[in-house]
Amino acid sequence: MSGVLNVTDLKTGYGKQEIVHGISITAQPGHITCVFGPNGSGKSTVIKGIAGLLPPWAGKITLGDADLTGLPVxxxxxxxxxxxxxxxxxxxxxxxxxxxxxxxxxxxxxxxVDDRIETLIADYPNLQRRRNVAAGSLSGGEQMMVAIARALVPNPAFVMLDEPSAGLSPALVNETMDRVLALRERGVGVIMIEQNIREALPVADSVYIFAGGKNKFSGTRDDIRSDEHLMSIYMGGTVSE
Structure with a gap:
């Protein structure tokens, strides 16, 4: 299944606590959609809601003409x-x-499944050589390769990444962004939650900024006028500030 992924007025949270208050996202196939925002802004909660890990309390999720709202993982x-x-x-x-x-x-x-794995692992020579090695003994970069290759096995239209650069060295952050760009080259749509704005913004085709569980900005990286403009939105200001 392919098409545009639309999330419209999504509300969800944990227990009785609503964290996401009507957030909307549009992600294009074969594009990288980056979501930024401070801790507690609802970034991870949104993608858990899209993935089926959290039930939507309100709103709609569609992929092309298909309504996916409320489907399990x-x-x-x-x-x-x-x-x-x-x-x-x-x-x-x-x-x-x-x-x-x-x-x-x-x-x-x-x-x-086996055919897809053999095709994918051929793109990762390090994994090809270490296919029978315990994943826990691999380097951080190699583990990220395993995780990305695993996500590609079901041949997805979209892959959602929750802070893929978290805890990585600067060199591995650059390598991770290269892997994200490689997903786009495969025609896979990417929704990426990131705290590392400086490294993630250059690869973004579209940008969303959340604050307080609400949309504060949507556009492209070129629509962000300056670092000051970005930080104003990031900290909960308005687009015009």
Whole structure:
């Protein structure tokens, strides 16, 4: 399934606490959509709501003409939306190949899963050589490769990344952004939550800034006039400030 991913007036949260107060996002296929905002602004909560990890309390989620609102995680994966958690979330005791097979859990045809894995792992020579090694023994950069390759196994239309640069060295941050650009080159749409604005902004095709669980800005990086303008919005100001 492909098409534009639209999130309209989404409200969700945890327990009885509403965190996201009617946020809307439009993500284009084959584009990188970056979401910025201070801690507590609702960034991660939004993508958990899109992924099916949190139920939508209000609003609508569509991919092309298909209404995906309220679908559980495994159904969202089948529809083409995959979330990669913060830090990649590899299974450290599982081998590289076992981790990649976990990415195909929503697919019924095991032969199809194996074929996709072999195609993907060929793009990552380091993983190809270490396919039977426990993922926990890999470097941080290699673990990120495993996580990204695993997310690609179900052949998604969109991959959502929750702060992929968190805890990485500057060199690995640059490598991670290169991996994000490679997803775009594959035609995969990316929604990326990031705190590292300086590194993420240059790769963004579109930008959203959240504050207090609400949209404060949507546009392109060229619409951000200056660092001062960006920080004003980031800290909860208005676009005109």
């Amino acid at each position: 495994h159904e969202m994966v089948r529809k083409g939306i995959v979330m990669m958690p913060q830090g990649g979330g590899v299974f450290p005791r599982f081998s590289v190949m076992e981790n990649l097979r976990m990415g195909g859990y929503s697919l019924k045809d095991t032969r199809e």
